[in-house]
Amino acid sequence: MPSVVSPPPAAAPPAARRSRAEGVYELLKRDIADFRLVPGDRFTEGEICERLSVSRTPVRQALYRLQQEGFVEVLYRSGWRVLPFDFDQFDQLYDLRTVLETEAVRRLCAPAPGVDRAALDGLSSIWLIDESERSQDMVQVGAWDEEFHCTLVVAAGNAEMARVHRDVTERIRIIRRLDFTKRPRVDATYEEHARILRAVLAKRGDEACRLLTAHIGGSKAEVRKITLHEVYLARHSHDAPGVALEN
CATH class of the missing domain: 1.10.10.10 (Winged helix-like DNA-binding domain superfamily/Winged helix DNA-binding domain)
Incomplete structure (x- = not known):
């Protein structure tokens, strides 16, 4: 057989x-x-x-x-x-962020066709709060910071602009999160986001763009101060088990 x-x-x-x-x-x-x-x-x-x-x-x-x-x-x-x-590359990416986000803010304050100002409603509950209510979780604040800036661009109604901004966001995420390992930077983010959001909600375009440019410029300056020692400290503070995939 x-x-x-x-x-x-x-x-x-x-x-x-x-x-x-x-x-x-x-x-x-x-x-x-x-x-x-x-x-x-x-x-x-x-x-x-x-x-x-x-x-x-x-x-x-x-x-x-x-x-x-x-x-x-x-x-x-x-x-x-x-x-x-590559700090030179980070500088360029932060400059691109400024161009994209200030244009988004101009559209939100105009407003231009396709703008979704209702998308901004959820930001108020995070950033327009009393100082005593601010989160002490710096990792969470870092995630909210990213969401704040992405929401501004998405709400502007240009899908291609949002796509490019999302790519920039992913490429600077590692360096950006280091900005949220220092309490003073977290407090400054709360203050600056609140001022930007109030200006956008009031449709004060020039003021919102000025505040946003200064805010991103401050983050860009902080990036240059980051040391390898801070990166290793951040590794220990973020230690968590890896996630496995099924083969």
Whole structure:
């Protein structure tokens, strides 16, 4: 009787492979943003495969994507490394933020066609509050800060502007979060966001743009003061177990 040979296991469909690579990409990017991986850290594809319980292909695809975006670099026969901060590039990204966000504010105060001022309503409950009600959770305030600026741009009603702004936001997230490891910077953010929001709600466009430009400029100046020591301190304050993917 002829032997029965089991067919080889079916390969994962392309959509599943893309989904797995996307998941690895998001997790590694989050590791960088949350300081689990900091500038200078080295690792291998095998280490990532083992930690996330995935095969090498999606890991490699995710790493090449992060390499294209300037987060990591491949080392000849030595694995991968998280790239050091490029402060000149951060300066340029902060300048682009200023252009996008001030244009968004102008549209919100005009208002231009497609503007959704109702999207600003939720910001008041976070930023227009008494000092005694301010959050003491600096990680949470950092997330709210990002949401504040993204909401301004999304509410302006230009989808392409919002897409570019979202990309800029992701690229500066790691350095931006370091701004929220110091209590004075958190307090300043509450004060400055409140003034910007009041000006936007009152449709005082010139004032809102001036306040917003100064606010982003202050953050940009703080970025230049960040040291590697602060990055490692942030890693310890953000320590949390990694998230695993199913293979």
